Amino acid sequence: MSAQENKKIMQRAMDALAKGDGRPFLEAMADDVTWIISGEGPWSRTWRGKEALRRDLFAPLFAQFDGLYTNRAIRIIAEDDIVVVECRGKARTKRGQDYNNRYCYVCRFEAGKLVELTEYMDTALVDRVLTPPPDAKRPGPT
16 A cells, blocks of 8 residues: 555544544454554553553543543554654543653554554653553553
């Protein structure tokens, strides 16, 4: 697939996520997707596989939010098999804190599927506002 076709896939996924619908984002992922959160914090590690993402990243993360999580693309750039998305997430935690993070996703596609995503974000905000995942003692900073 072309860079522009991959960009359209991410644009559709981000348009839906801006309204709080994460299904198109999940549908864009390959079953064996790799998601890397950079940094040194308790959430920083590599997840492999869509099911592991749902269970070990998304479930403990979204369980902390009170209501809708949205993420709006600011800029999407595509070249070859890479799509870069600059975006802004917005949520409120059940403890009443704002979790409005800034992200950069570097996404690699193969055959029209998202196979690898490297996430850069404000890890200090994550440490301040979110409870670490249940398995945070596991080593694995990337």
